[in-house]
Amino acid sequence: MTTSNTPGPADVDPAVREELGRLRDSIDNIDAAVVHMLAERFKATQQVGHLKARHQLPPADQAREARQIARLRTLAENAKLDPAFAEKFLNFIIAEVIRHHERIAEDTVSGPAPTPN
Amino acid sequence: MTTSNTPGPADVDPAVREELGRLRDSIDNIDAAVVHMLAERFKATQQVGHLKARHQLPPADQAREARQIARLRTLAENAKLDPAFAEKFLNFIIAEVIRHHERIAEDTVSGPAPTPN
Numbered sequence: 251m252t253t254s255n256t257p258g259p260a261d262v263d264p265a266v267r268e269e270l271g272r273l274r275d276s277i278d279n280i281d282a283a284v285v286h287m288l289a290e291r292f293k294a295t296q297q298v299g300h301l302k303a304r305h306q307l308p309p310a311d312q313a314r315e316a317r318q319i320a321r322l323r324t325l326a327e328n329a330k331l332d333p334a335f336a337e338k339f340l341n342f343i344i345a346e347v348i349r350h351h352e353r354i355a356e357d358t359v360s361g362p363a364p365t366p367n
Numbered sequence: 368m369t370t371s372n373t374p375g376p377a378d379v380d381p382a383v384r385e386e387l388g389r390l391r392d393s394i395d396n397i398d399a400a401v402v403h404m405l406a407e408r409f410k411a412t413q414q415v416g417h418l419k420a421r422h423q424l425p426p427a428d429q430a431r432e433a434r435q436i437a438r439l440r441t442l443a444e445n446a447k448l449d450p451a452f453a454e455k456f457l458n459f460i461i462a463e464v465i466r467h468h469e470r471i472a473e474d475t476v477s478g479p480a481p482t483p484n
Contacts, residue, residue, distance in 0.1 A: 270415060273412075326406070
């Protein structure tokens, strides 16, 4: 994207810059909250991963995922968030969780994987 | 993935199933919280989008994004979340936001786009 014909920060009206700063502070606060929620979420999914590995349950569970997606789409609609985005978001998180679960399953069967170079 | 040689839900020890249910309830609560935080985040970024469009500011702001990524990586480390995942997550959200901002900018220049079929 070219920015040569668009105003830089120095050209922006101070009132606009202040409003932008106010909104960005809110965005930063929300991001901090979400990062901490996700840290807590991965703590729970790591426990699920160990439980599944110990009891030879498969890392992925498509019935559970379908229920999660349907529920999140409804929650998103009520919160006026694009349900398609909520679904994409959950798939993004689940892909990461499944990677973790597969790693846990491998470590449980064969002992911890060697440290990569 | 084949699940033919892995136990189905009916074969799972009731205590394991209960523990799995407890963890999944926490995950579902966290997901509801995150969806509502993201709805609030997009409300703020939509306002940023309108502000930028009215004042001909570019939809993307690489200096701001670099600061956000550095900050989130630090927050993630402190929360014991993989910083690389936090960065991937922020990029995922920002890509969606930029799509919104570009749409707002187009609508501001040319009037609302026709409703897609």
